[in-house]
Amino acid sequence: MFCKKYDVAVCGGGIAGCAAAIASAQRGMRTVLIENCAIPGGLATSGTVLVYLPLCDGEGHQIVFGLSERFLHAANRYGPAEPPAEWGRGGKNNRLQAYFSPASFVLSLDEMLTGHGVDLWFDTKIIGVEMRDVLRPGAVQVANKSGIGKIEAEIFIDATGDADVVHLAGGQCLHARNALVSWFVEHREAGAYSAYSFGKDISTIIVADNILNNSTPEGIDGKTVSDFLLRGRERYRRLLQKDYDGGVETRKTRYPIVLPTMVPMRHSRCIKGRFVLDNGMEQECFPDSIGLAPDWRKCGSVWEIPWRTLLPEKITGVIAAGRCSSAREDAWEVTRVIPNAAMTGEAAGTAAALSLRDGVLPHELDVQTLRKELKEKCGFPLCREDCGISRGSVPCAMEC
Numbered sequence: 001m002f003c004k005k006y007d008v009a010v011c012g013g014g015i016a017g018c019a020a021a022i023a024s025a026q027r028g029m030r031t032v033l034i035e036n037c038a039i040p041g042g043l044a045t046s047g048t049v050l051v052y053l054p055l056c057d058g059e060g061h062q063i064v065f066g067l068s069e070r071f072l073h074a075a076n077r078y079g080p081a082e083p084p085a086e087w088g089r090g091g092k093n094n095r096l097q098a099y100f101s102p103a104s105f106v107l108s109l110d111e112m113l114t115g116h117g118v119d120l121w122f123d124t125k126i127i128g129v130e131m132r133d134v135l136r137p138g139a140v141q142v143a144n145k146s147g148i149g150k151i152e153a154e155i156f157i158d159a160t161g162d163a164d165v166v167h168l169a170g171g172q173c174l175h176a177r178n179a180l181v182s183w184f185v186e187h188r189e190a191g192a193y194s195a196y197s198f199g200k201d202i203s204t205i206i207v208a209d210n211i212l213n214n215s216t217p218e219g220i221d222g223k224t225v226s227d228f229l230l231r232g233r234e235r236y237r238r239l240l241q242k243d244y245d246g247g248v249e250t251r252k253t254r255y256p257i258v259l260p261t262m263v264p265m266r267h268s269r270c271i272k273g274r275f276v277l278d279n280g281m282e283q284e285c286f287p288d289s290i291g292l293a294p295d296w297r298k299c300g301s302v303w304e305i306p307w308r309t310l311l312p313e314k315i316t317g318v319i320a321a322g323r324c325s326s327a328r329e330d331a332w333e334v335t336r337v338i339p340n341a342a343m344t345g346e347a348a349g350t351a352a353a354l355s356l357r358d359g360v361l362p363h364e365l366d367v368q369t370l371r372k373e374l375k376e377k378c379g380f381p382l383c384r385e386d387c388g389i390s391r392g393s394v395p396c397a398m399e400c
């Protein structure tokens with residue numbers, strides 16, 4: 001059994017985990033990134049979810065900055081797309097966003113992670129948590145080609161998308177059900193479907209069944225996850241076969257190229273945090289806001305994200321980031337997407353580093369110290385006024 005020790009262990013190398021690991025390593029912490037897949041990026045790459053949703057509010061204001069903005073450009077460093085030059089004029093079809101080739105994004109993420117000195121453990125699955133005391137993890141148990149081992153750290157960042165670390169540590173979580181949606185990249189000579197295309201003949205197809213019913217899995221049960229994956233591929237097979245049978249396409253002109261290699265679940269399990277961001281809170285100001293998140297579904301909607309949504313209710317020494325930060329329904333729809341996952345990831349990595357520097361646990365960290373670092377060093381706006389958004393008759397009540 002092997003054992004390694006770090007200052008900060010980032011669990012899960014999706015977009016949130018990558019941002020968290022870079023933010024922590026940038027501040028001099030010995031940082032490890034533990035990832036089950038062979039590549040970084042999580043759903044954005046292994047899940048072939050290849051649209052970097054907006055950093056802006058659709059009304060000409062940029063809302064998300066820092067590593068999230070760097071990732072948007074890095075995603076296309078090796079081609080082929082870019083955000084619209086005219087995004088500042090606003091409008092739902094002209095937002096600061098871009099689709100990307102998952103392979104291109106992986107090459108850039110590798111570069112950024114290694115460039116910042118993050119120690120990468122791919123193909124390594126977290127299978128358990130060892131507690132240092134009743135509430136605080138001291139190590140995660142992992143399995144990889146070396147066998148079963150453990151990685152010790154002072155602080156853990158749960159960026160697993162499914163809150164695996166908090167769950168394994170006995171912390172409380174919130175659950176949601178999933179509709180079936182799978183993204184496939186295919187060759188199609190007819191080019192009829194070209195929402196996100198790579199060259200003339202290669203584009204993305206989204207197979208969806210948005211009906212939620214009792215048989216829809218939550219995404220946290222090993223067997224239903226397999227059924228979910230099989231159902232997505234079955235639907236795609238049927239689409240292809242229908243076209244072949246109808247003579248619309250042949251297997252020479254339309255065929256699959258890339259399938260998701262990670263379970264494409266939007267919601268599964270997130271932490272129950274010290275605060276749960278919930279429906280109807282989009283206009284609220286929070287004294288512990290650590291950043292803003294635009295709503296990709298509608299222009300002009302911007303949410304403040306409280307620090308407490310990254311802190312598990314009871315478990316200590318762990319910070320959540322990305323899709324598994326504490327939110328429900330409408331709020332979860334906003335926090336889970338790529339730009340906002342990168343934002344909470346950077347905040348989590350920064351908070352871990354500051355906590356270690358100040359010799360405190362994350363929940364004891366002075367939130368004003370964190371906010372100052374995020375605003376001054378990462379360029380994060382903390383309230384709408386910071387982005388030049390006027391709240392009209394409802395001015396910000398906080399001292400931002």
Ligand SMILES: Cc1cc2nc3c(=O)[nH]c(=O)nc-3n(C[C@H](O)[C@H](O)[C@H](O)COP(=O)(O)OP(=O)(O)OC[C@H]3O[C@@H](n4cnc5c(N)ncnc54)[C@H](O)[C@@H]3O)c2cc1C
Nearest residue numbers: 012014015016036042043126160161264265266322323338
């Ligand atoms: C079908 C679908 C379509 C979507 N469309 C879009 C879109 O168009 N644009 C957009 O911006 N967002 C979209 N999203 C949402 C977005 O892709 C994700 O929510 C976002 O990428 C989440 O990032 P994350 O880092 O928080 O989590 P994830 O991407 O889930 O990353 C978690 C990482 O942790 C790893 N991991 C998990 N458990 C373990 C473990 N036990 N041990 C080791 N590693 C582990 C996983 O392998 C993964 O790499 C979509 C999601 C889905 C499912």
